[in-house]
Amino acid sequence: MSETTVEIPPRANPAPIPAAPASAPAANERKALTKKELAADHPTWCPGCGDFSVLALYFKLLEKRKLWHEKIATIAGIGCSSRFPYFVQANGAHFIHGRALPFASGVSLTRPDLHVFVFGGDGDAFSIGGNHVNHTARRNVKMTYVVMDNWVYGLTKKQTSPTSPIGFKSKTDMWGAFDQPINPMKQLIAAGATFVARATHTNANHLLQMMEAAMDHDGFSVIECLSECVEFYDGAFDASNPRKGGKFELVPATHDVKDELAAYKLADAPFPGYFGVFYKSDRPTKNKLEADLNAGMRAKVAGKKDWEILQATFNRLK
Amino acid sequence: MSEPTMTPPLGGGTPKVSKVSEAVIRFAGNSQDGIQAIGGFLARLAGRSEQEVMTFMTIPSTISGGPSIFQVRIGSGEVLSAGDEADVLLAFYQHSYEDHISSVRKGGIVLYDSDHVQPKPEWEKEYRHVGVPITSRTVEAIGGTAKDKGKNIFALGLVAKMFDLNVPKLERLISERFAGKDESVAKTALGAFHTGYGYSLGNLLETFQFVESAKKSGHQVVMTGNEALAFGLIAAGIRFGAAYPITPWSEIMELLRRELPKYGGTFVQCEDEIASVCMALGAGWAGRVAVTGSSGPGIALKTEAIGWGVMAEVPLVVCDVQRGGPSTGMPTSVEQSDLNMACFGGHGDSPRVVLAPSSVEDCFYTAIEAVNIARQYSVPVIILSDQSIATRIETFEEPDLQKVCQDLTPDLSPVAEYTPYPLDGRVQRRLAPGTPILNGHYPLASGLEHDEMGHPTGSPKLHMQMTARRRGKLQKLAETLPVPQVYGPPEGNVLLLGWGSTHGPIREAVDRARAAGDSVSSLNLRHLSPLPPGLENIFAGFNHVIVVEMNDEGLYGYGQLGAILRARFCLPKIGGLNKTDGLTWRVREILERAKTHVADGLRKL
Numbered sequence: 056m057s058e059t060t061v062e063i064p065p066r067a068n069p070a071p072i073p074a075a076p077a078s079a080p081a082a083n084e085r086k087a088l089t090k091k092e093l094a095a096d097h098p099t100w101c102p103g104c105g106d107f108s109v110l111a112l113y114f115k116l117l118e119k120r121k122l123w124h125e126k127i128a129t130i131a132g133i134g135c136s137s138r139f140p141y142f143v144q145a146n147g148a149h150f151i152h153g154r155a156l157p158f159a160s161g162v163s164l165t166r167p168d169l170h171v172f173v174f175g176g177d178g179d180a181f182s183i184g185g186n187h188v189n190h191t192a193r194r195n196v197k198m199t200y201v202v203m204d205n206w207v208y209g210l211t212k213k214q215t216s217p218t219s220p221i222g223f224k225s226k227t228d229m230w231g232a233f234d235q236p237i238n239p240m241k242q243l244i245a246a247g248a249t250f251v252a253r254a255t256h257t258n259a260n261h262l263l264q265m266m267e268a269a270m271d272h273d274g275f276s277v278i279e280c281l282s283e284c285v286e287f288y289d290g291a292f293d294a295s296n297p298r299k300g301g302k303f304e305l306v307p308a309t310h311d312v313k314d315e316l317a318a319y320k321l322a323d324a325p326f327p328g329y330f331g332v333f334y335k336s337d338r339p340t341k342n343k344l345e346a347d348l349n350a351g352m353r354a355k356v357a358g359k360k361d362w363e364i365l366q367a368t369f370n371r372l373k
Numbered sequence: 374m375s376e377p378t379m380t381p382p383l384g385g386g387t388p389k390v391s392k393v394s395e396a397v398i399r400f401a402g403n404s405q406d407g408i409q410a411i412g413g414f415l416a417r418l419a420g421r422s423e424q425e426v427m428t429f430m431t432i433p434s435t436i437s438g439g440p441s442i443f444q445v446r447i448g449s450g451e452v453l454s455a456g457d458e459a460d461v462l463l464a465f466y467q468h469s470y471e472d473h474i475s476s477v478r479k480g481g482i483v484l485y486d487s488d489h490v491q492p493k494p495e496w497e498k499e500y501r502h503v504g505v506p507i508t509s510r511t512v513e514a515i516g517g518t519a520k521d522k523g524k525n526i527f528a529l530g531l532v533a534k535m536f537d538l539n540v541p542k543l544e545r546l547i548s549e550r551f552a553g554k555d556e557s558v559a560k561t562a563l564g565a566f567h568t569g570y571g572y573s574l575g576n577l578l579e580t581f582q583f584v585e586s587a588k589k590s591g592h593q594v595v596m597t598g599n600e601a602l603a604f605g606l607i608a609a610g611i612r613f614g615a616a617y618p619i620t621p622w623s624e625i626m627e628l629l630r631r632e633l634p635k636y637g638g639t640f641v642q643c644e645d646e647i648a649s650v651c652m653a654l655g656a657g658w659a660g661r662v663a664v665t666g667s668s669g670p671g672i673a674l675k676t677e678a679i680g681w682g683v684m685a686e687v688p689l690v691v692c693d694v695q696r697g698g699p700s701t702g703m704p705t706s707v708e709q710s711d712l713n714m715a716c717f718g719g720h721g722d723s724p725r726v727v728l729a730p731s732s733v734e735d736c737f738y739t740a741i742e743a744v745n746i747a748r749q750y751s752v753p754v755i756i757l758s759d760q761s762i763a764t765r766i767e768t769f770e771e772p773d774l775q776k777v778c779q780d781l782t783p784d785l786s787p788v789a790e791y792t793p794y795p796l797d798g799r800v801q802r803r804l805a806p807g808t809p810i811l812n813g814h815y816p817l818a819s820g821l822e823h824d825e826m827g828h829p830t831g832s833p834k835l836h837m838q839m840t841a842r843r844r845g846k847l848q849k850l851a852e853t854l855p856v857p858q859v860y861g862p863p864e865g866n867v868l869l870l871g872w873g874s875t876h877g878p879i880r881e882a883v884d885r886a887r888a889a890g891d892s893v894s895s896l897n898l899r900h901l902s903p904l905p906p907g908l909e910n911i912f913a914g915f916n917h918v919i920v921v922e923m924n925d926e927g928l929y930g931y932g933q934l935g936a937i938l939r940a941r942f943c944l945p946k947i948g949g950l951n952k953t954d955g956l957t958w959r960v961r962e963i964l965e966r967a968k969t970h971v972a973d974g975l976r977k978l
Contacts, residue, residue, distance in 0.1 A: 092813060096828055125785075125809045128659070133820075140817060141828060146806035148658055148818040149829075150651070151681050157615075157648035161655025161663065162806075164639055165613050169659065169806055190644035345639045352634035362778035364635050365607060369771060371549075372594045373421060 087121045090114045095144040105256035105282030105292075106136050106203055109174070112263045113143070116270065128169045130159045132184060134176035135210045136203035136282065153184030156191040156200065163198050164342060170270065171198035178208055181217040181237045192246035192275055194341040199269045203256075203282035204239060206291050213287040220326075223288075239279040240322030244315060244334050250276030251318065251334040256283065257296045258303055261330060268332060274340050295327035306331030390537065393581045395448030397456035398532060399476055400525075401469035404433055404441040407525035408465075412443035413766065414529055414546050419447045420595035420768040421542055424586050427877065428766040429455030429957060432705050440468060445766075449586035453877035453884075455765065457959040461535070462500075463528055464490055465507070474500065484531060486524075503574060505531060514568035515561050523565040530569020537582045540570065592771045598733045598762035598874075601769075602692060603628040605740025606664050608774065610781035611690070612638030613663040615652035617645055620704045621763045622666050622694040629664070646674035650691070654678060657688045658818055660783035660805025662748050666692030669711050670701065672755075676719040679753050683723040683843060685818040685827075686794065687803060688747035688754075690740075695759040697955050706955025707761040709873060710924040712933040715755045716902045722840055724847045726754040727902035729873030733762060734769035739899065741777060748781070750846050751803050757901070759923075761957045762874035787811055793818070794825050796838050800846045847903045854900050856907030861887060861894030864914035867967060867975050869895040871921045872934055875958055879921055882963040891975035893967070901934065904941065917971050918947045921963060926951040 093114045100106050117127065127145040131137035133152035140147030150158045155173050163171045180188055180202045191200075207225065208214040214227040218239065222231040243251045250272040254262040262280060269276035281292045293299040306329045311317055318334035356364050398415070400408040412428050419426035426447050433439025446456040458478040464470035464485045470492070477483060479499055485492065487504035496502075511524040526547065533543055547566060551559035574580075596604070603625045606614070612633060616626040630640040643649035649665045656663035667675065672693045682689045695711045697703025715727045726746050730739040736758060743754040783805035791804045793816040804816065817827030822836045830836075859868070861883050871879045876897040886893035896911060898904070912918050922932035926949060931939055935949035950966045952958070968975055 095815075095817075123809070124813065124815055125807050128806055130655075141819075144813065145815050146817075147815070147827075148655075148685070149820055150654075151677055151820055154647060154651040154678065157643065157651035158655035158658070160641070161613070161615065161652035161657075162659040164641065164652075165656040165661040165663070166659040166807065186644055187648055190648065345634075349634045349637050349639070353637060356635050360778075361636055361780070362608075362774040365604065365778060366774050368604070368632070369594050369774065372596050372600070373417075373592060373771075 085121070085123065087118045088124065089118065092124075093117055093144050094142065096141045098142045099138055100135060101286045103283075103285040104135070105205065105280075105284070106139075108256040108259055108262065109136075109201060109203055109280055109282060110139065110142055112259060112266060113172070115263055116266050120267070120270065122170055126168065126170055128159070128162050128166075128171045129174070130155050130162065130171065131174045132179040133210070134179050134208075135284070136174055136176040136205075137179060139174040153179050153182070154187065155179060156184060156187040159198050159200075160191055160194070160196045163196050164345065167342060167346075172270075173198055173200040175200075175202060176209075177202060177204040177206065177216045177218040177239070180204075181239060181242065185217070188242070189246040192243060192248035192277075195247070195249050195274045195338055197274055197340045197342045198276075199266070199272075200275070200277045201266070201269075202239065202277065202279050204279050205282050205284040205288060206236075207284050207288040209284045209287050238322055240333055241319060243277050243279075244318050244322065247338075248277050248334070249274035249336040249338050250332070252276075252278045252332045253280075253328070253330050254278055255281040255292060255295050255303070255330060257281075257292070257298070258330070261303075261305075265332070272335070273343075274336075274338065292327070295330075302327055304329055306333060389579050391579055391581050392584050394450060394584050395446065395452065396461065396536065396581065396583075397444065397446045397459045398461045398463065399442055399444040399459040399473060400463045400465075400528070401440070401442045401473045402465035404439050406441070406465055407522075408441060408443045410550070411525050411529045411532070412445045414543065414550070415445045415447065415532070416766040416768070417546055417595045418538060418542055420593045421546075422539060422583075422586070423593065424449055424583065424768070425452035426595070426766065426768050427452045427455045429761070430764055431956075432764075440472065442469075442473065447583070449584050453881040454960060455957070457961050461532070463532070465524070467491060482535075484528075484535075505572060505574070507531075510568060510572065511565055515565055523561060526562050526565040527569035530566040531572060531574070533566070534570050534572070534574065535580055537580055593768045594771045595766060595768050596733065597624070597764055597766050598730070598736045598758060599624040599694065599764070600628060601733045601736035602730070602740050602756065602758060602763075603632070605737035606690070606744065607632060607636065608737070608772070608778045609741040609744035610779035611662065611664050611744060612636060612781070613640070613653070613656040613661050614638075614665060615641040615643050615649040615656075615663065616665050616667065617643050617649050617671060619646075619668045619671050621696060621760045622668050622671070622692065624763070625666055625692060625694070646671040647678065650675035650678040650689070654682055654687055654689055657682070657747075658685075658803070658806075660785075660803070660807070662688040662690065662744060662781060664690045664692065666694065668694050668696050668704075669698040669714070672711060672714060673718065676714070679725065679755075680719040680721060680723045681820045682753040683719070683725055684721075684820050684822075686751040686801070686843070687818060688751050690743045690747050691753060691755045693755055693757050694763045695757060697953070703955045705760065707759050707874075707957055708923050708953065708955065709757070709759060709875075710933065710953075711757060712872075712901065712924070712937075715757050716937070722844070724844050725902065726750070726752055726847065726850065727757060727900075728754065729757040729899055729901055730762065731873060731876035731897050731899055732769070733765065733767035735876075735899070736762065737769075737772060741779070744779075744781075746850065749802065750800055750850055752846070757873055759874050783807070790814065791816055792825050793827050794823065794839065794842065796825055796842060798842075798845065800849060851903035851906060854903070854905040857896055857898060857900075857905055857911070859894050859896050859911055859914075862892075863894070863911070865894050866892035866915065867894070867917045867919060867971060868912070868915040869893060869919050869921055869963065869967065870898065870934075870938075871895065872898040872901055875921055875923065878958045878960050878963060881960045882967075885960060886964055886967075886975055893975055898934070901937075904937075908938075909942065912942060912944060912947070916946065918944065919967055919970055920947065920949040921958065922949060922951050923953070923958065924951055925953050
C-alpha cells in the first residue's frame with residue numbers, strides 16, 4: 056500500500072487461462088507456502104472461537120497441497136466466520152450475506168484453473184442463503200464449502216440461528232426457541248450435494264482429512280464443521296468432544312457413502328451423531344457439462360475467429 | 374406522419390400504380406395469429422431492399438390469446454418512429470377492426486377478413502374498405518387439419534400484391550424461415566402466400582410501389598433491440614452471464630444461452646435474480662466481466678449486490694429492459710420509470726454508470742461501451758433499455774465486426790505489486806486472480822469499507838477518502854464523455870430533451886415542427902449517470918428545455934430525468950412532458966403536448 060505502486064501496464068498478448076486445475080503440479084520448483092506467507096490480517100474472532108482451528112487447518116491444507124497464492128480463491132458471505140478471507144494472504148472476496156455460493160459459482164465456472172473455497176456460517180448457508188445451497192448443490196458446481204456451524208448468530212450478538220436447537224434461549228427467543236432447526240446433513244443430501252461430510256473444530260486431524268477429501272472431490276463438496284461460539288453458545292458441542300466428556304464417533308466403516316438413504320439415516324442420529332463423509336456421488340459437475348456442451352458447439356465452428364462466428368449469424372439477419 | 378404519403382382518390386376509376394416513399398401498415402389480430410411473423414417478413418424484406426424500417430407491437434401478457442398488433446413502417450428515407458397513423462389496417466377480427474380503425478388515417482385502407490368482420494357503414498365512408506375472406510380462402514388453399522393456421526402468410530401475400538413487393542425475395546425469406554422444418558411446412562406456407570398474392574383485390578383500384586431508396590453504403594441487418602443488445606455483448610467479448618427469466622428481458626438471456634457456447638462462453642439460468650447478479654459479479658471478480666439483466670422487479674432484487682460491485686469496485690454489466698411499474702405493473706408495456714432506481718437504487722452512496730441506447734442499432738454499440746466502461750473503471754454499468762426498443766425491429770448498417778469484436782481473455786502474467794483501491798486518484802483496473810503478484814501481497818474485494826489493499830477499516834477518514842474515490846472515478850469518466858449533439862439549430866425557443874428509446878419520435882417531432890416554422894431542436898442523452906459535459910452551454914441556447922419521458926410527473930411535477938436535470942442545473946426553464954399510458958410517444962402527441970406546455974407557442978418570440 057503505497058503511492059509508488061506501479062500502474063499495471065497494458066499487456067498485449069494475454070496468456071490463455073489454463074484449462075484444468077492442477078491439483079498436484081508436477082515438477083514445480085516453488086516451495087510450499089508457509090503459514091507466515093499465507094496469513095494476512097490477525098483474526099478478529101473472540102479468543103477460544105472454533106473458527107481459529109478451521110483457519111489454521113486451511114493454512115495447513117494449502118501448505119500440504121502446495122497451492123499458490125494466485126491459484127486460491129477464498130470467498131465468504133457475512134458473519135463471524137465469513138471474515139475468513141481477510142485472514143488469508145490470497146485473492147479473497149468478502150461478499151454479501153448469504154450469496155457467497157452464487158458468487159463462487161461465477162468464479163468456478165469462468166476460472167477452472169482456480170481452487171475455489173467458500174467459508175461461512177449457518178446463517179449464510181441455511182437461512183438467508185438457504186436456496187443458493189440447494190441450487191449450487193443440484194448444479195454440482197465445483198468448489199469446496201465449509202459451513203462453520205455454531206448454532207447461533209454471533210456477529211449480531213446472540214439471536215436464534217436456523218440450526219439453534221429447540222429450547223435455546225437467545226435475544227430473539229428469550230423463552231427458548233421452538234422452531235424446528237434445520238438438519239444440515241439431511242438438507243445437503245436432499246439437495247443433491249455430491250460430497251457431504253461432517254466434522255468438528257475440536258478434532259483437527261479429522262477436519263484436515265475432511266478438507267483434503269473435499270478439495271479432491273470433483274464437484275460441490277460441503278463440510279458442516281461444528282465450530283463453537285464461546286461467547287454466545289458456550290459448551291454447545293461438548294457432547295461431541297471427548298475432552299469434555301463427550302463422544303466423537305466416526306461414520307461406521309460399513310457405511311456405503313454412495314447410499315443416499317443410508318446417509319440420510321446417519322444424519323438422523325441425535326446429537327452428537329457421526330463424523331466423516333456421509334454421502335459422495337460422482338455425478339458430473341456443471342463445469343464439465345458446460346465444457347462438454349461448448350466443445351461440441353466449438354467443433355462446429357472450428358478454425359473460425361469469434362468475429363467470423365458472429366458474422367455468420369449476422370448474415371442470417373439480412 | 375405529417376403528410377399522408379399515399380394520397381389515393383376515394384372514388385372509382387381505372388386501376389393504377391402510385392409511387393410512395395413510405396407506408397405504415399398495422400396488422401391487428403390475436404396473439405396466436407402469427408402477425409408478428411408477417412411484420413418480421415416485411416421488416417427483413419425492407420432491410421434486403423435497402424429501405425429503412427421500424428416496427429411497433431403490443432402483446433398481451435397472457436400466455437396465449439388476447440388482442441395483439443404489429444405495426445410496420447417501411448420507408449425509402451429515414452424512418453424514426455413506427456408512425457402515428459396507419460395507411461393500411463389489416464383486421465382479422467371484429468374487435469381488431471373496431472379497436473384500431475382510429476389508428477388509420479382518413480382515406481386509408483382497411484383490409485379486413487370478411488369471414489369475421491362486419492364493416493360499419495359510417496366508417497366505410499371515411500376509409501376504403503376491402504373485404505377478403507382470409508380465413509376461408511386460407512383453409513381452402515392449404516386444406517388439411519391446420520384450420521386457419523397460415524392466414525398470416527395469406528395476408529402477407531395480399532400486402533405483397535398491394536405494395537408490389539419483391540416476390541422472389543419474400544419467397545426466399547419464407548423458405549429460410551421454415552428451413553430445418555419438414556419440407557411440407559415451407560411448401561404450405563408458400564402456397565398460402567401465393568394464394569394471397571393471386572387473390573383479386575376487387576374494389577381496390579390502386580396498388581403502390583415504393584420509390585427507390587437512396588443506396589446505402591453497406592449491407593443492412595435487421596433485428597430487434599433485444600437481439601442487438603445481446604449481439605453487442607458478444608461482440609464486446611462477454612463470455613459469461615447469469616439471469617432469471619422475466620419479460621421483456623428473457624429474449625436476451627435465451628439468445629446468449631444459445632449463442633455463447635459457440636464462443637466458449639456460458640450463460641446460467643439461476644434460481645433467482647439475486648443469485649444471477651452475484652454469479653455475474655463472481656465472474657467479474659475472477660477476471661471475466663459478465664452480464665446479468667432483468668426488468669424492473671428483478672433489478673430491484675439485485676440492488677444490494679450492485680452496491681457490493683460499487684464498493685468492491687468489480688466490473689459488471691446489468692441490462693434493465695424497462696416495463697411499466699411499480700411491482701408487476703404492466704409487463705408488456707413500455708415505460709422509462711426505472712431511471713431513479715438505475716441511478717440511485719441501493720443503500721449508501723453508491724455511484725454507478727447508467728447508459729440508455731437510443732435505437733436498435735445503438736443497443737449494439739451501447740453494449741460494447743458498457744462493457745468497456747465497466748472494465749476500465751471497475752464499476753457496475755446499467756444499460757436502460759425498454760420494452761419498445763427491445764421488441765421493435767429496425768434495419769441498420771451492418772457493423773464492421775472484425776473491427777468491433779473484442780477479446781477479453783484476462784492477462785495473467787506476473788506483476789510486481791498491485792493496489793486495488795489506490796488513494797492517489799488513479800482509476801485502477803481489476804487484476805484477475807491467477808496473476809502472480811511478486812511482492813506476495815494479494816488484494817481483497819470487500820463489501821466492508823476498506824483500505825487501499827481491501828482490508829476492512831472503521832476509520833472515518835478512510836471512509837471519506839474511499840467514498841470520494843468511488844465518486845471521483847465517475848467524475849473522471851464524465852470528463853471523457855462526448856458532448857451530446859443538438860439536433861436542429863443549437864439556439865432557439867424550445868429544446869425537446871429525451872433519453873434512450875424516445876430518440877426517434879422526438880427527432881421526427883423536431884422535423885415536423887421546423888417544417889411548420891416552429892423553433893424546436895432536440896437532444897438525446899445516452900449517458901445518464903454520470904451526465905455528459907457541455908449541457909450548461911446547450912441549455913443556455915434555449916428558452917425552454919422540455920424533458921420528454923415515458924414516466925410520471927412525480928410528486929413535484931417533474932419526470933425522473935427532469936428532476937435530475939433540475940437538481941443538477943437549477944434552471945427553472947427545465948420542464949417536462951410525461952406519460953404513463955404504456956405506449957411509445959407519437960410524434961403528434963409530443964408536439965401537441967409541447968404546445969400546451971409553452972404558453973406562448975413553440976415559435977421563437
